[in-house]
Amino acid sequence: MQIKNLMSEDLITVDKDQKLSDGLKLLAKNDVSRLPVINTNKDHQRELVGIISERDVADKLGSSKYENMPASRLHISSVMVKDVISVVETMDLADVANLMLENGIGSVPIVSDDDMMVGIVSKADFVTLAVGRAFDKITVKEVMSDDIKAVSSQERLVHARRIMIDSHVGRLPVIDGDELVGMMTSKDVMKAFINFRKNVPEKYQKTQIKEILVEEVMSDNPLSISKNASISEVANTMMDTGYNGLPVVEDNNVIGIITQTDILRLIAKLES
Numbered sequence: 001m002q003i004k005n006l007m008s009e010d011l012i013t014v015d016k017d018q019k020l021s022d023g024l025k026l027l028a029k030n031d032v033s034r035l036p037v038i039n040t041n042k043d044h045q046r047e048l049v050g051i052i053s054e055r056d057v058a059d060k061l062g063s064s065k066y067e068n069m070p071a072s073r074l075h076i077s078s079v080m081v082k083d084v085i086s087v088v089e090t091m092d093l094a095d096v097a098n099l100m101l102e103n104g105i106g107s108v109p110i111v112s113d114d115d116m117m118v119g120i121v122s123k124a125d126f127v128t129l130a131v132g133r134a135f136d137k138i139t140v141k142e143v144m145s146d147d148i149k150a151v152s153s154q155e156r157l158v159h160a161r162r163i164m165i166d167s168h169v170g171r172l173p174v175i176d177g178d179e180l181v182g183m184m185t186s187k188d189v190m191k192a193f194i195n196f197r198k199n200v201p202e203k204y205q206k207t208q209i210k211e212i213l214v215e216e217v218m219s220d221n222p223l224s225i226s227k228n229a230s231i232s233e234v235a236n237t238m239m240d241t242g243y244n245g246l247p248v249v250e251d252n253n254v255i256g257i258i259t260q261t262d263i264l265r266l267i268a269k270l271e272s
Contacts (some may be wrong), residue, residue: 001271002093003090004090007119019076024190027054037080055164087099087111096108097268098268100264123263139231140227143258156213157209157212171184173222174215196208227248244260
């Protein structure tokens with residue numbers, strides 16, 4: 001299958017010179033986690049110059065470089081990833097999946113033969129393929145990761161953010177004792193930093209940011225799944241809820257996590 005048969009043609013873009021706040025509104029309004037960034041050149045053509053994602057915003061707003069700068073002053077160009085990997089629309093689906101896995105990226109812009117952006121494909125698009133008879137026979141325990149990166153509710157937000165960056169993950173189960181009490185995602189971190197900068201006077205931000213706890217940011221009552229559930233069930237749950245990952249629980253203990261990346265890896269293997 002060629003990637004053009006899976007890509008989304010409904011392109012929602014943001015200009016590199018727009019304010020970060022404009023990009024955040026677009027992310028929320030369209031319920032997406034990343035946006036292609038464009039620039040209008042001297043020939044009045046819109047060229048792709050970057051990608052902005054919730055994870056990028058969370059990383060940048062929590063960094064020391066931007067700690068004294070309100071989000072209202074930041075522009076898209078300050079936060080976007082500039083080295084964008086794009087692929088042609090005739091590229092094989094499995095090759096695109098492997099490219100995303102090798103480079104640790106969540107989406108790829110799709111371009112035509114004349115280098116015009118015609119679509120975008122994300123991990124969420126690949127999840128839509130993981131339903132049906134073949135995926136009914138594959139269980140979560142065959143695909144999940146048991147290398148669990150987790151935090152407790154009483155740990156500091158800045159520490160949890162550092163774990164997410166160092167581990168290259170977009171979500172962390174929150175575990176107190178042996179009990180799963182919440183989930184914290186890049187979106188949660190991003191919103192926490194934005195609200196903090198908006199509500200705390202600048203002169204107090206450097207010290208008070210260290211006092212925010214995970215329990216103030218995490219999502220309560222997290223949805224979990226059994227290790228014996230099918231990949232079809234996981235895919236349908238992700239599509240219904242918009243969740244990018246689900247903790248795997250057995251006897252009230254978290255034994256793993258299954259994410260869109262795990263499903264992407266499975267599809268790449270099967271397609272190859």
